[in-house]
Amino acid sequence: MALSIALMGVLLVACGSADNLNTGSKSSNSSKTELTGQTDSGYYQGVIKNGHYQTSKSRGVSVSQVSNQLNIKGFENGLLNISKEEFSTKKYVFQEGQYLSTAKVENWLGRKSKSNPTGLNPKKGSPYVPNYLSQISEQDFMTENGRNLSLSGMTIGLAINSVDYYTKKTDGPTLEADISDAQVNKQGKAIAAKVLKRLRAQKALKNIPIVIALYKQASDDSLVGGNFFAYAVNDGGATKISKWTKVNQKNYVFPIQSGKKSPSKTDEDAFDNFKSQVQNFFPNLSGVTAQAQYSDGTLNGMKVSITTQFYSQTEIISFTQYLQQAAQKYLPSNAPIDITVQSTDGIQSFLSRNAGEKNFTSHIFNSY
Amino acid sequence: MALSIALMGVLLVACGSADNLNTGSKSSNSSKTELTGQTDSGYYQGVIKNGHYQTSKSRGVSVSQVSNQLNIKGFENGLLNISKEEFSTKKYVFQEGQYLSTAKVENWLGRKSKSNPTGLNPKKGSPYVPNYLSQISEQDFMTENGRNLSLSGMTIGLAINSVDYYTKKTDGPTLEADISDAQVNKQGKAIAAKVLKRLRAQKALKNIPIVIALYKQASDDSLVGGNFFAYAVNDGGATKISKWTKVNQKNYVFPIQSGKKSPSKTDEDAFDNFKSQVQNFFPNLSGVTAQAQYSDGTLNGMKVSITTQFYSQTEIISFTQYLQQAAQKYLPSNAPIDITVQSTDGIQSFLSRNAGEKNFTSHIFNSY
Numbered sequence: 236m237a238l239s240i241a242l243m244g245v246l247l248v249a250c251g252s253a254d255n256l257n258t259g260s261k262s263s264n265s266s267k268t269e270l271t272g273q274t275d276s277g278y279y280q281g282v283i284k285n286g287h288y289q290t291s292k293s294r295g296v297s298v299s300q301v302s303n304q305l306n307i308k309g310f311e312n313g314l315l316n317i318s319k320e321e322f323s324t325k326k327y328v329f330q331e332g333q334y335l336s337t338a339k340v341e342n343w344l345g346r347k348s349k350s351n352p353t354g355l356n357p358k359k360g361s362p363y364v365p366n367y368l369s370q371i372s373e374q375d376f377m378t379e380n381g382r383n384l385s386l387s388g389m390t391i392g393l394a395i396n397s398v399d400y401y402t403k404k405t406d407g408p409t410l411e412a413d414i415s416d417a418q419v420n421k422q423g424k425a426i427a428a429k430v431l432k433r434l435r436a437q438k439a440l441k442n443i444p445i446v447i448a449l450y451k452q453a454s455d456d457s458l459v460g461g462n463f464f465a466y467a468v469n470d471g472g473a474t475k476i477s478k479w480t481k482v483n484q485k486n487y488v489f490p491i492q493s494g495k496k497s498p499s500k501t502d503e504d505a506f507d508n509f510k511s512q513v514q515n516f517f518p519n520l521s522g523v524t525a526q527a528q529y530s531d532g533t534l535n536g537m538k539v540s541i542t543t544q545f546y547s548q549t550e551i552i553s554f555t556q557y558l559q560q561a562a563q564k565y566l567p568s569n570a571p572i573d574i575t576v577q578s579t580d581g582i583q584s585f586l587s588r589n590a591g592e593k594n595f596t597s598h599i600f601n602s603y
Numbered sequence: 604m605a606l607s608i609a610l611m612g613v614l615l616v617a618c619g620s621a622d623n624l625n626t627g628s629k630s631s632n633s634s635k636t637e638l639t640g641q642t643d644s645g646y647y648q649g650v651i652k653n654g655h656y657q658t659s660k661s662r663g664v665s666v667s668q669v670s671n672q673l674n675i676k677g678f679e680n681g682l683l684n685i686s687k688e689e690f691s692t693k694k695y696v697f698q699e700g701q702y703l704s705t706a707k708v709e710n711w712l713g714r715k716s717k718s719n720p721t722g723l724n725p726k727k728g729s730p731y732v733p734n735y736l737s738q739i740s741e742q743d744f745m746t747e748n749g750r751n752l753s754l755s756g757m758t759i760g761l762a763i764n765s766v767d768y769y770t771k772k773t774d775g776p777t778l779e780a781d782i783s784d785a786q787v788n789k790q791g792k793a794i795a796a797k798v799l800k801r802l803r804a805q806k807a808l809k810n811i812p813i814v815i816a817l818y819k820q821a822s823d824d825s826l827v828g829g830n831f832f833a834y835a836v837n838d839g840g841a842t843k844i845s846k847w848t849k850v851n852q853k854n855y856v857f858p859i860q861s862g863k864k865s866p867s868k869t870d871e872d873a874f875d876n877f878k879s880q881v882q883n884f885f886p887n888l889s890g891v892t893a894q895a896q897y898s899d900g901t902l903n904g905m906k907v908s909i910t911t912q913f914y915s916q917t918e919i920i921s922f923t924q925y926l927q928q929a930a931q932k933y934l935p936s937n938a939p940i941d942i943t944v945q946s947t948d949g950i951q952s953f954l955s956r957n958a959g960e961k962n963f964t965s966h967i968f969n970s971y
Contacts, residue, residue, distance in 0.1 A: 272927060273924060274927050274963075274965045278967075280924065281917070281920070281924065283884075286884075288922070298914050309971055312916050315916075460971060512654075515655060518655065527971070536971075538969075538971060546659070546663045546665075548679035549683065549742070552646050553649030554639075556648065557640060559640060573968070575968070581949065582943075582950045585966070587966060595642075600943070602894060603828060603854045603896040603906060
């Protein structure tokens with residue numbers, strides 16, 4: 236019962252959700268658990284306790300320690316996608332990590348030392364020994380037993396540096412220690428083995444499936460985040476990782492810089508055509524870039540970002556309508572694509588096409 | 604034929620558009636006219652010439668002269684809505700104003716003087732005489748005659764100051780001249796009469812219907828833009844305005860400040876309940892405000908803006924799903940509502956419900 240959260244209140248579930256339990260809110264206010272509702276089956280419902288979202292026990296550690304935001308967003312989104320493979324969004328409820336506290340995560344992210352025996356980064360050394368482990372993320376997956384939610388699975392993400400930034404003395408210049416892919420892989424797996432053993436030592440985590448996924452962080456100046464390269468599914472009780480599944484995922488920035496490798500000549504040309512059409516639209520030039528992600532050479536999706544100056548709301552409307560047409564004509568089909576249109580005043584409109592759809596939907600932001 | 608733009612190329616029209624003409628682009632490049640396509644029947648298609656959007660002849664005048672951006676967006680959006688009443692988006696194509704040049708608009712916006720005889724603002728005087736006219740916007744409405752687009756209607760928006768900001772000497776303090784509603788109304792209509800006469804003197808504008816609409820600008824510190832208060836439809840040939848139609852439109856900011864008049868106690872309570880639920884969600888407080896517009900006491904729509912700090916992508920997802928539920932439960936039904944969710948890093952997600960719909964759709968922005 237240590238794993239169960241009594242659902243004293245009644246679950247609020249959005250219309251059309253797959254796991255509609257009860258509705259209403261007549262109950263007493265003591266330890267009331269609700270769910271966030273589900274806007275679409277691609278997302279997990281989350282846990283609300285007494286009207287407050289149940290935040291992570293290690294909330295804010297990544298935000299305070301990782302400088303390239305793309306490494307945080309990419310890590311968390313990618314980890315969710317890996318979780319979804321094991322823990323269906325229809326069956327499981329997502330809970331922010333409750334088993335690794337801020338203190339524990341901070342210690343684990345530190346270097347091993349006398350004062351920090353649980354540090355998962357290597358002891359200080361000379362020549363400089365890089366820090367490998369940069370982020371730890373815990374995701375809990377709950378199932379509903381009657382009116383209780385109980386922990387039924389966990390995913391742990393470990394983000395490994397591809398570059399470690401350090402200074403030799405306080406206020407000294409920032410130096411970079413590059414870490415080879417082979418090292419990222421080796422060190423990541425070694426850390427994962429230790430983490431699994433430590434988790435199994437917690438009574439509540441002994442017998443649940445635990446997925447551990449490894450992410451290679453991008454450098455601080457990268458315009459895309461890093462990528463997952465392996466994960467292991469560990470059945471309840473397993474204290475050793477028996478099998479790693481390789482993930483062949485890579486992010487690119489379009490337009491591809493000259494001299495850099497292109498993931499797909501077709502997609503590159505498609506984007507370049509789109510870009511030159513769009514840049515032609517206004518007399519003033521628009522900035523057009525995109526992030527693209529590939530898995531096993533197949534485009535997972537594109538996030539297109541367009542920045543331009545607008546002189547009227549009617550220009551925003553016309554431009555957005557034009558983009559819808561141009562995106563459909565030029566950009567790769569079959570992949571989900573988001574397009575955000577921004578000016579110095581912030582987002583002006585956005586267009587989106589989901590996987591398998593032909594047409595883009597659009598939204599133009601306005602005000603009263 | 605002065606009004607006709609030869610459609611040398613072939614019109615590109617988005618799928619599902621009501622006025623599908625031709626598709627393809629085999630033609631020569633000389634003076635090729637295309638349309639932007641139409642993302643939804645609530646928007647006009649716009650005119651593209653030789654691959655470039657046909658921008659307004661007075662492009663940028665408002666942006667350079669009006670300090671409260673909300674007065675620009677609100678003026679242009681509102682003017683489009685008035686245009687749609689006279690010129691159906693299904694039948695007419697929108698063209699940015701081509702008959703009032705930057706020089707002309709700047710002169711008209713100036714004070715009348717020896718060097719500027721066409722100035723529509725009063726001569727300098729003592730005591731200080733305020734500037735009434737602040738913005739002029741021209742919208743052209745075209746119809747398709749075979750392969751030609753010809754001008755078939757025009758809407759002119761005149762924005763009148765409710766406060767005129769001025770200095771007595773260069774670098775002196777900014778002073779405010781308040782303008783009463785009665786003056787806004789009187790001066791606006793007098794200026795409109797002159798504008799109509801001037802437009803009719805242009806050969807191309809003699810015989811088309813011209814709508815003139817009057818907007819009262821909000822003060823520079825207002826968190827909502829101004830509002831339209833009257834418009835006149837002038838049939839082809841008419842050189843005098845025979846009838847003004849009153850517009851009873853007003854914008855509000857929620858939460859209503861104590862002591863300020865509420866447009867609707869029900870809507871005010873609904874918003875306050877939504878706000879307190881939402882602010883309860885995270886341990887850190889969220890800012891929750893809204894712009895609301897009423898016509899004849901009926902809610903036209905709401906733009907809700909939520910700002911909070913997020914510590915992870917999963918928090919953004921859970922919050923957005925929760926908002927969908929809370930918005931549906933608490934916010935006024937039957938009116939279109941947009942909700943944007945922002946952090947210091949910009950927009951994180953947004954939710955939207957169109958008029959007549961029950962459910963909100965949502966989009967969560969992410970990155971690779």
